[in-house]
Each structure stands twice: as structure tokens, then as C-alpha cells.
Amino acid sequence: MEEILKKLVDEISSLATEGREITYSKNAIGITTLLFCPLKAEFRQQHPEIKTEGPEIDDGYFFEKAVKQAATNLFGKRTLIEPTIPYESPQGVRIEGHPDLVIVGKEKVLALECKAPNFLFSTANGIGDSILFCKNGQTVSISPHYQLQARIQKFLLQKHFNNKEIVHYIFAKTLIRSKSRLKKVYIFHETQTAATQQEMEYMISQFLNEKSPRYPWECHYCPYKKHGICEGKAVTQQAAAQTLKEVPPHLKNLTESYIQAHTTLKEIEAMLKEALPPDTHIELPLNGKPTKIGWITRTRYIWNIPKLFNTLGKQIFDFLYLKPRATAALEEAIQRSGKDPQQFREKTSKTTWKAL
Numbered sequence: 211m212e213e214i215l216k217k218l219v220d221e222i223s224s225l226a227t228e229g230r231e232i233t234y235s236k237n238a239i240g241i242t243t244l245l246f247c248p249l250k251a252e253f254r255q256q257h258p259e260i261k262t263e264g265p266e267i268d269d270g271y272f273f274e275k276a277v278k279q280a281a282t283n284l285f286g287k288r289t290l291i292e293p294t295i296p297y298e299s300p301q302g303v304r305i306e307g308h309p310d311l312v313i314v315g316k317e318k319v320l321a322l323e324c325k326a327p328n329f330l331f332s333t334a335n336g337i338g339d340s341i342l343f344c345k346n347g348q349t350v351s352i353s354p355h356y357q358l359q360a361r362i363q364k365f366l367l368q369k370h371f372n373n374k375e376i377v378h379y380i381f382a383k384t385l386i387r388s389k390s391r392l393k394k395v396y397i398f399h400e401t402q403t404a405a406t407q408q409e410m411e412y413m414i415s416q417f418l419n420e421k422s423p424r425y426p427w428e429c430h431y432c433p434y435k436k437h438g439i440c441e442g443k444a445v446t447q448q449a450a451a452q453t454l455k456e457v458p459p460h461l462k463n464l465t466e467s468y469i470q471a472h473t474t475l476k477e478i479e480a481m482l483k484e485a486l487p488p489d490t491h492i493e494l495p496l497n498g499k500p501t502k503i504g505w506i507t508r509t510r511y512i513w514n515i516p517k518l519f520n521t522l523g524k525q526i527f528d529f530l531y532l533k534p535r536a537t538a539a540l541e542e543a544i545q546r547s548g549k550d551p552q553q554f555r556e557k558t559s560k561t562t563w564k565a566l
């Protein structure tokens with residue numbers, strides 16, 4: 211019976227991809243290829259039988275199909291389904307973009323890129339609406355690679371329809387948290403800025419010269435790793451510290467927006483600090499969770515360690531940890547006793563996100 215049911219799932223996946231063949235001119239590169247590890251593009255050619263699969267992929271294709279059909283019903287011949295929008299780079303590379311849907315009007319061109327991610331973080335708490343309209347950095351957090359793809363599409367469309375205004379949206383169907391429960395919504399996320407020519411050229415030169423993943427999570431989800439074709443690689447070029455001048459243009463834009471948002475946050479925080487009376491705080495919902503902001507009094511105990519040691523003896527080590535700031539002094543004490551600190555410790559490394 212299980213075999214029959216698996217065949218049913220296979221059939222669902224075939225229905226999802228049915229009629230979804232995107233064609234490229236010889237040697238042309240797609241936008242998605244430009245966004246991710248270039249090795250994947252090479253392996254895709256060598257192993258066409260390997261596909262990325264899963265219910266999320268099927269859901270994405272089904273959503274895309276429904277949107278394309280709905281737009282064709284509504285706008286008829288003005289609807290272009292995955293049209294080829296080219297860009298010829300001075301580096302001798304042809305890029306071809308295929309926005310899911312382009313609706314051509316007299317003065318404006320509306321482009322939609324459909325996505326069906328499992329979940330998006332949102333600040334749209336407590337609203338009952340099933341449709342959200344938002345812009346960059348507002349209401350929902352759209353993944354940076356979706357945003358970059360959208361900005362590249364907008365750039366290509368601006369060049370292609372150079373006498374019309376381009377209005378571009380990421381159209382997502384996804385879960386967000388609303389009043390501490392999950393809710394499925396349609397999101398129209400407007401792409402406010404187009405990629406620049408400088409960014410395009412930077413990404414193309416990276417594609418040609420940097421054969422490594424672009425995001426730390428890429429290898430984990432890569433089908434070529436799953437099939438044992440590639441062992442995976444580190445995101446080398448982004449691992450080391452870089453100054454703002456050195457980072458790629460698309461990261462520079464994101465970083466500058468982040469600094470701007472952080473500065474605004476600090477300014478508002480300073481105003482709130484002034485406005486709130488001492489010992490007062492506000493409880494508000496943040497991402498569905500009650501969160502306190504304001505002046506909060508917390509009681510803290512400062513333990514007398516030598517006294518505790520006299521009473522508890524060795525048992526005290528169950529409750530203590532070494533403070534990092536005492537590390538140098540501890541190393542010195544160990545060395546004075548004629549021993550090497552390495553005998554007393556193991557070294558582990560973990561990369562974590564450091565925010566402003």
C-alpha cells in the first residue's frame with residue numbers, strides 16, 4: 211500500500227511541474243543561478259536527473275500556476291507568463307530573467323514573482339486581514355535572496371520596457387503569526403529599488419570567479435550534497451571581517467538600511483526613556499509574545515563565593531562557571547604552577563550572528 215501512496219505523491223509532484231519548462235538561450239545564465247553557488251549550475255548540467263524536491267517546492271509551483279491562470283483570466287493577452295528578459299553584460303555574459311508574471315499596461319508594467327515559503331516573520335499582529343501590502347523592511351521579513359532576485363528582475367524590466375514605469379511585487383502565500391496563532395495570508399511585498407548596473411556586474415564577476423556558496427545555509431539544502439556529488443564548501447569570501455567599503459553592493463545597501471534602522475530605533479528609544487516615568491513599563495505583543503519595554507526593577511544577588519565554598523565544599527562547582535574575563539588570569543595561574551592551560555580545556559568554535 212505504501213508504494214501506491216508514494217506513487218500518488220510522485221503524481222502530485224509531476225502535476226506541480228507540468229508545463230513549467232523555462233528555456234534559456236545558449237550560454238545564458240538565469241537570475242537564480244546568479245544568486246547562489248555557481249557549482250550548482252555546473253552540477254545541474256552534468257546531472258539533469260537530480261532535482262530539488264519536497265512538498266514546499268510542489269506548493270510553490272501550484273501557487274504559481276494558480277496566479278498565472280488567474281491573471282490570464284483577468285487580463286488576457288496583456289499577461290506575459292515567464293517572459294525572457296535579457297541583459298547583456300560587458301563581461302561577455304548574457305543574463306536572462308523570467309519574472310513569473312508580467313502584465314503590460316499603457317504606462318505601467320506590473321511584475322509579480324510568486325513565492326510560497328513555509329513561514330515569514332511578521333509584525334502584523336492582531337490583524338484579521340488575509341491580504342497584506344508591504345514595502346521593504348515593513349510588516350514582514352522577506353529573505354535577502356528573494357529581495358535580491360526581485361531587485362534584479364526590476365533592473366532587467368526597467369531596461370527592457372524603458373518607456374514605462376515598472377511596479378514589481380513579491381507575491382507570497384505563507385504563514386505568519388497573528389495574536390500568537392499562525393495564520394495563512396497573501397502578501398504583496400513591493401520591490402522599491404532596482405539593482406544597479408554596478409551590482410549586476412559585481413555578481414556576474416563573482417559568478418565567474420568565486421565557485422563557492424553565497425549563503426551559509428546553502429550546502430545544507432543542496433541536492434548535490436545530498437546525492438554525494440559535492441562535499442560542500444565554506445562561504446570563504448564573506449567569512450572574514452570586511453569594512454563597509456569592501457562589501458559587495460547588495461550587502462552594502464542592506465547594511466546601510468540596517469544602520470539607519472538601528473539609529474532610528476535608538477532615537478525612538480531615547481524619547482521613550484524620557485517619556486516613561488521611573489519604574490513604569492509597557493507590556494505589548496511582539497511577534498505574538500507579550501514583551502515588556504521600559505523601566506523594570508530586577509533583584510540581583512551577589513554571592514560570597516569563599517563563604518559558599520566553606521559550606522558546600524566541592525559541590526560548589528556544580529553551580530559555578532568561569533567568567534571569560536578571568537581567562538587570562540587563570541591561564542597565568544596555571545602556568546605559574548608549571549602546567550599548560552591546554553591540558554585543562556577543550557577548544558570549540560561556533561559562529562553566531564553579532565547584531566549592532
Ligand code: SF4
Nearest residue numbers: 247429432440442443
Ligand atoms: S554542496 Fe555547497 S559547495 Fe557544493 S554545490 Fe552545493 S552549495 Fe555549492
